[in-house]
Structure formats: structure tokens, C-alpha cells
Amino acid sequence: MAIGALEELLYVLGGLVALWFAWRALEWGWLSPQRLGRALRAQGLHGTAYRFPAGDLKEEARLRAAERTKPMPLLSHGISARVEPLVHNTVKEHGKISMVWDGPTPRVIISDPKLVREVLSNKFGHFRKSELPSNFIKLIGKGLASHEGEKWVFHRKIINQAFHLEKLKKMLPAITACTSELIGRWEDSMGSGKAQEIDVWPELRDLTGDAISRAAFGSSLSEGRRIFRIQSEQIQLANHMTNLYIPGYTFLPTKLNRRIKANAREVEALLKGIITKRERAMKNGHADDSDMLGLLMQSNIKESQESGSSKQMMTMDDIIGELKLFYFAGMETTSVLLTWTMVVLSMHPEWQDRAREEVLRVFGKKQPDLDGANQLKIVTTVLYEVLRLYPPITLIERQTYKEMELGGIEYPPGVKLLLPIVTIHHDPDLWGEDADEFRPERFAEGISKASKDAPAFIPFGWGPRICIGQNFALLEAKIALSMILQRFSFGLSPSYTHAPFPVSTLQPDHGAEIMLKKL
Numbered sequence: 001m002a003i004g005a006l007e008e009l010l011y012v013l014g015g016l017v018a019l020w021f022a023w024r025a026l027e028w029g030w031l032s033p034q035r036l037g038r039a040l041r042a043q044g045l046h047g048t049a050y051r052f053p054a055g056d057l058k059e060e061a062r063l064r065a066a067e068r069t070k071p072m073p074l075l076s077h078g079i080s081a082r083v084e085p086l087v088h089n090t091v092k093e094h095g096k097i098s099m100v101w102d103g104p105t106p107r108v109i110i111s112d113p114k115l116v117r118e119v120l121s122n123k124f125g126h127f128r129k130s131e132l133p134s135n136f137i138k139l140i141g142k143g144l145a146s147h148e149g150e151k152w153v154f155h156r157k158i159i160n161q162a163f164h165l166e167k168l169k170k171m172l173p174a175i176t177a178c179t180s181e182l183i184g185r186w187e188d189s190m191g192s193g194k195a196q197e198i199d200v201w202p203e204l205r206d207l208t209g210d211a212i213s214r215a216a217f218g219s220s221l222s223e224g225r226r227i228f229r230i231q232s233e234q235i236q237l238a239n240h241m242t243n244l245y246i247p248g249y250t251f252l253p254t255k256l257n258r259r260i261k262a263n264a265r266e267v268e269a270l271l272k273g274i275i276t277k278r279e280r281a282m283k284n285g286h287a288d289d290s291d292m293l294g295l296l297m298q299s300n301i302k303e304s305q306e307s308g309s310s311k312q313m314m315t316m317d318d319i320i321g322e323l324k325l326f327y328f329a330g331m332e333t334t335s336v337l338l339t340w341t342m343v344v345l346s347m348h349p350e351w352q353d354r355a356r357e358e359v360l361r362v363f364g365k366k367q368p369d370l371d372g373a374n375q376l377k378i379v380t381t382v383l384y385e386v387l388r389l390y391p392p393i394t395l396i397e398r399q400t401y402k403e404m405e406l407g408g409i410e411y412p413p414g415v416k417l418l419l420p421i422v423t424i425h426h427d428p429d430l431w432g433e434d435a436d437e438f439r440p441e442r443f444a445e446g447i448s449k450a451s452k453d454a455p456a457f458i459p460f461g462w463g464p465r466i467c468i469g470q471n472f473a474l475l476e477a478k479i480a481l482s483m484i485l486q487r488f489s490f491g492l493s494p495s496y497t498h499a500p501f502p503v504s505t506l507q508p509d510h511g512a513e514i515m516l517k518k519l
Contacts, residue, residue, distance in 0.1 A: 033104040047099030055101025060086040078436035107416040113456040120462035127398040143325030162295035174214035201512040208335040218291035231327040340390040356485040381440035387459040394422040
């Protein structure tokens with residue numbers, strides 16, 4: 001009798017658990033989206049209708065696949081409709097503040113620069129980064145970009161010290177050494193010939209990965225290069241994880257998930273070995289602050305001492321997370337900037353000539369230095385205009401965690417705010433009717449006067465969470481581009497296909513074949 005009663009109780013409990021899971025699934029996939037959608041539409045927001053359970057993800061994938069099948073016309077820079085077709089179409093049909101769906105979560109597109117700056121300034125902490133699964137973030141690189149609150153403040157303060165101007169000078173030899181090696185390879189491949197076709201995209205990815213390996217780890221270059229290779233693979237693998245909105249997806253033992261976890265374990269083991277060696281050297285009085293790791297560790301110790309804490313403010317895991325993120329942010333951002341700059345200067349040889357004349361006037365044939373890099377006005381405007389037309393990150397996302405008013409609309413908790421950088425950068429209302437044209441002179445008087453609603457130029461974000469490595473990225477781009485201009489002229493190869501496409505960053509989908517000529 002007791003056994004029968006127990007079986008009946010277990011049966012009832014099993015039914016209750018199943019009912020609870022069914023209710024949670026109904027709440028997640030239907031009831032909550034309906035509530036949020038009604039609350040936003042009641043305030044005049046328009047956009048796409050929610051489709052259970054994927055929202056607009058399938059439509060977005062379809063639109064991108066369709067765009068991917070057709071290359072853009074050469075010399076065309078109007079990329080907004082190609083790289084973010086769902087956002088482009090929605091803004092065109094429903095206005096600059098409109099709505100699409102990321103699975104069961106509403107995404108409100110905000111392409112008004114004033115409101116974008118308000119979100120990114122985040123004075124009261126009401127707008128946070130969207131929450132990806134914590135284990136996924138840890139695998140890819142849990143660092144400054146994903147921290148919030150006090151931890152973000154501590155990390156930002158420590159890492160900021162590593163990016164001061166005088167610290168960047170110590171990383172400069174890593175950039176020039178790697179660029180010299182690249183130029184040497186290109187010249188050797190040409191032999192006695194005057195010109196050769198080279199796909200510069202993988203070459204420049206290797207350049208920035210090598211530069212970061214040297215800038216981050218200095219003497220531990222071989223381990224640094226191995227980490228670069230793994231992190232490059234992680235970027236590609238992460239781009240295939242399209243089901244992150246499904247709860248528990250990253251815990252499933254899929255082939256993709258297993259590979260990402262194996263890579264993460266190897267990177268962490270390599271980083272722990274490098275950090276442990278550096279800690280031993282520091283204890284023995286051999287401190288080295290000529291690379292990112294040394295600067296980070298010394299800043300950490302200094303900050304702990306100034307705060308009166310006996311513990312270092314950043315743990316081993318924290319430092320590992322920041323170094324992994326440094327690879328992602330630094331390698332990808334600078335490599336795509338350099339790639340699109342070479343492509344665009346190939347399309348506009350008159351600006352290539354002007355940039356080269358300036359480089360030769362400032363440096364001659366000598367190796368570029370920091371002081372000279374700061375004198376490059378034309379090169380700087382070229383890089384800014386390339387960043388405007390081809391921003392490495394095409395959109396930024398934030399999320400509401402409490403009810404928040406923005407632009408006269410009350411946003412309930414759980415709404416994603418999509419800030420479309422590429423749409424803003426190509427908006428004729430902000431940049432004029434020539435918004436899709438390459439005109440570096442628009443930045444001649446600085447960023448603040450380049451657009452009608454200043455500033456509408458946000459390739460590195462805005463506000464307190466603006467990319468901490470932007471000065472490093474721009475310095476690396478100036479130095480590398482200057483050294484290339486000193487030795488080569490270049491134009492588009494007949495085999496080049498103009499096909500920008502967003503992966504982790506805005507990349508050339510079919511490579512970037514350039515005809516290089518020795519000067």
C-alpha cells in the first residue's frame with residue numbers, strides 16, 4: 001500500500017514538474033513576447049510581427065543569404081542594405097525607431113544619434129549589454145566588454161593604464177617588426193617582378209594577430225602565436241552558434257560546442273603557463289612592462305597597493321579573460337580596417353597618392369614613429385572615412401533591466417535596443433546626399449564637424465564603455481598603412497569581388513585580391 005501511494009505521489013509530482021516546464025516554455029515563447037509587443041505598439045512603435053518561436057531570425061538569415069549571392073558593384077560604398085538587410089528594410093518601412101524580433105525578445109532599432117548617445121552614455125546603469133550564456137562568454141573571452149558594475153570599474157581603471165600614450169610607445173616595436181616581416185614576404189613573393197596579385201585579407205589578419213601576440217606577450221611569442229590561431233578559430237566557430245537564444249543550448253554536447261570548449265581549455269592552459277612564468281620573474285625582480293601582459297600585471301599590483309588591499313584586484317582568471325578578449329577585439333578590428341582601407345584606396349587612387357605623399361613627407365623612407373604618426377592628417381581622415389563606410393562592428397546591442405524612458409517611450413524590462421552603426425554611418429540626413437561616397441575631406445575639421453548631428457561617428461562605440469583599445473587600433477593601422485605606402489602602390493585585381501559581409505566583423509566575403517607594385 002505504501003509503495004502504491006509513493007508511486008502515485010511520484011506520478012503527481014512528475015505531472016506538476018511537467019506542467020511547470022510547460023508553463024515556463026509558454027511564458028518564454030508566447031506570453032512574454034505578446035505582453036512586450038503590446039506595450040511597445042501601444043506607444044506608437046511599428047515594426048515586424050512576432051513569429052513563434054524564432055521571431056525574425058529565419059527571415060534575417062534568408063535576407064542575408066540572398067544578399068550574399070550577389071556582389072556589389074565596384075566602386076560602390078552603399079553597403080547598409082547588403083550587410084544589415086533586415087534593419088535596413090525595417091527602418092525604411094517603419095522609421096528610424098522601429099521594432100524587429102530576436103527569437104522571443106523584441107529588438108527596438110534606434111538609429112537617432114542623440115538617443116544612441118543617451119543609451120551608450122548609460123549614466124544610471126539602466127542599459128546593459130545583452131546577456132549571452134555565461135559559459136559561452138567565458139569560452140570566447142570574458143573580459144571588460146562583458147563586465148558590469150564595480151568589476152567593470154576596477155578592470156577599466158587597471159586596463160586603461162596599459163593604453164596610456166607612453167605605454168603605447170612600448171608596443172610600437174611589435175607593430176613595426178610585424179609589418180616589416182609582412183612587407184618582406186610580399187617583396188620576396190614578387191621576386192624580380194614588379195607586380196603581383198595578393199589576397200591581403202588573410203595576410204593582414206596574420207599581421208594584426210602577430211602584432212597582438214608580440215604586443216601582448218613579448219618574449220613568449222611562440223605561445224602567443226598558438227593562442228592567436230586558436231582564438232581565430234573560436235571567432236569562426238562562434239559565428240555558427242545561431243541558437244544562443246534557446247535556453248541551455250551551449251550545454252548541449254554538439255560537435256561545435258565540444259570544439260569550442262576544447263579550444264578554450266587549451267588557450268587557458270597556455271595563458272596560465274605564460275602568466276605563471278611572468279609572476280615568477282616579477283618575484284625575482286625581473287619585471288617587464290614592455291608588453292600588454294606585463295603592463296596589465298604591474299597595473300594590477302599598483303592598483304591593489306593603492307587601494308590598501310592585500311589581494312590583487314584581478315585574479316588569474318580575470319587576466320586570462322582580458323587577454324582572450326584583447327585578441328578578439330584587437331586582431332579583428334584592425335585587420336578589417338586595414339583591409340578595407342587598401343580596397344578603398346585601390347578604388348580611389350587619387351587619395352592613395354595623397355596619403356603616400358604625406359607619409360613620405362613626414363617619414364621619408366624611414367621607419368614610422370609615434371610622433372610622426374600623430375602628424376598624419378590625410379591618413380587619419382582616410383582611416384576615419386573607411387571606418388564610417390565600413391565599420392568593423394555593424395551594430396551594438398543593449399538591453400533594459402528595469403522600466404526606462406527613452407525618447408518619450410517607456411521601455412519595459414527585457415527589451416533589446418539595437419543601435420545600427422552601419423545604418424547611422426550611411427544616413428543621408430546626417431552625412432548629406434553623398435553619404436555613400438568616399439570623401440575623407442568631411443573629417444578635415446575633426447569628427448565633431450563631420451556630420452550634421454555631431455557626433456554620428458561611432459565605430460568604437462560611445463560613452464564610458466567606448467572601446468578602450470581604439471588608440472592602439474588606430475596607431476597600428478597608421479603605422480602599418482604608412483609602411484605599406486612607403487614600399488608599394490596598389491590597385492584592385494580583376495579577380496576582386498566587392499562583397500562586404502558581417503561575420504564577427506565586417507569582412508570581405510570573397511577575399512581582397514589586390515595588385516601590388518613595388519615603388
